[in-house]
Amino acid sequence: MTAEPLSDFSRLCVHTITTKGWELEEAVEHYAEAGVSGITVWRQWLEGRNPAGVGQRIRAAGLEVVSLCRGGFYPALEEKSREEAVEDNKRAIEDAAALGSPLVVLVCGAVPGQSLVESRKQITDGIAATLPLAESLGVKLAIEPLHPMYADDRSAINSLATANDVCDQLNHPLVGIAFDVYHLWWDPDLEEQTRRTAEANRLFAYHVCDWMTPTTDLLNDRGLMGEGCIDLRGIRALVEKNGFGGMIEVEVFSNRWWEKPTAEFLEAIQQSYLNHT
Amino acid sequence: MTAEPLSDFSRLCVHTITTKGWELEEAVEHYAEAGVSGITVWRQWLEGRNPAGVGQRIRAAGLEVVSLCRGGFYPALEEKSREEAVEDNKRAIEDAAALGSPLVVLVCGAVPGQSLVESRKQITDGIAATLPLAESLGVKLAIEPLHPMYADDRSAINSLATANDVCDQLNHPLVGIAFDVYHLWWDPDLEEQTRRTAEANRLFAYHVCDWMTPTTDLLNDRGLMGEGCIDLRGIRALVEKNGFGGMIEVEVFSNRWWEKPTAEFLEAIQQSYLNHT
16 A cells, blocks of 8 residues: 655645754745745744744745644653643643644653553543643644653653553543654554544644664654655555545654755755655 | 562573673673573674584583574565575574574564565564474574564564564464563553463563663663663563563663673672662
8 A cells, every 4th residue: 555646745744843943933934935835833933932923924924833842741750740741731732722723742751660551641631631721722632652762751652552542531522643653653553543543533643754774863863754664655545545634744853964954954855755755 | 560579590691792791601601600590692602613512611600501692584675585594593593402592582673664564474484484493403482572663674573462473373382482671661562462472381581671761872772670761570570470480681782881891790780680670
């Protein structure tokens, strides 16, 4: 199963962290110029800015705000820290609403040495505590299952199955999943769990990049699409077969690419989007 | 659930690669002196040596040969390479028999860009092709599921469930599983799949180390037991509850530890074995 090549940029969204050499205003200008259609704003790019104003600027440039990245990090040993995490997530939801972002992406968190079962309970409770606000503002929350190599301190949700389990438990139309090929490509249950995700109407976002061989850094050695081993068109065919037609978000953390001029990187992103995604 | 501390070294086995500053003869001498009970020999330590002679030396020193590490790496794009891999695995099985090792550990292999499903088929076929020899020599083969971060080029078998599936398919009493906490600790299905492994009489080996936060290298930044976040006594309780009473094999790849004097490292291994494993 393989998807048809993408022939235009109508579904191309870029994360501000991907082009992290650019301030928000530069990113908006360059994306719009290049014909990129969507932007996912990382929270650092809102610092010192008015989210509503940022949203207006983005839309005025002809771009769509796809999501705000990222809330989460609910688990903590101390109750006080967990309460602070909930407050921080409420701010993220408020910022998303002001920005005009329909979605907050959640990197759910984990505490080294605390059992993953306990962390998942704290994640579930943390999301639940923000749901009334999310509901009142109409903001969706997308759990992003992270690769098992991040199970120590970034997320206790390490497969699509576990993300679906947590969603089932919360059982709310605003709670869904951000599907990132980097985290999920290896999963033997991907087909079945993608179907489960789609049937529950919770396939909220789709992130792409590639897996490098060798990977020299656990965080910042992602590949541009086509540079690695992920079957990008096979996985896109899978999500599209299950009804996903939304934005394709390029989220590449790469020291190697970040060393190059950002404009050159954006050009490479667009080429690899057409040729390999 | 947590296991009682280990109070002696009767189940302590060390992998020669863990103390890689030592040649085989040095490792045997130092392990025996320190009261270590078992040794898992990596194939590089047999180079230029007679496996039968090595086995005699090990047993004369009062140590048990626990396994030969490692066969595997069956998948390849070319049929010729797959045939060579089978031949190499046959040599490993013959060396294990000569050494007096009851077991060969298999790191099964993967090919970047080849689907994991295809690689698993090639792995299954590769193991099957060596089974008559393993049978005639009475050598067991243990599939070691590897962490999903090695799914690109080291193993297409990335969970205990998948390892069990492949074992079910091969359905042979000599084919089982090497359970390594580093690769499996994060798995939400660990309890269920450990039970499945034990019920099928295929829990052949148990490897320990720890997961560092942060992990700075995908291959050689493992922790000594107690340095990281793995619930070592919880997982040992789980395998023991399921009937495992075999050797506890210390397999630590660590540039950090390898920089220190090897004797100091062995001492630290023994301390962490008693205090944290």
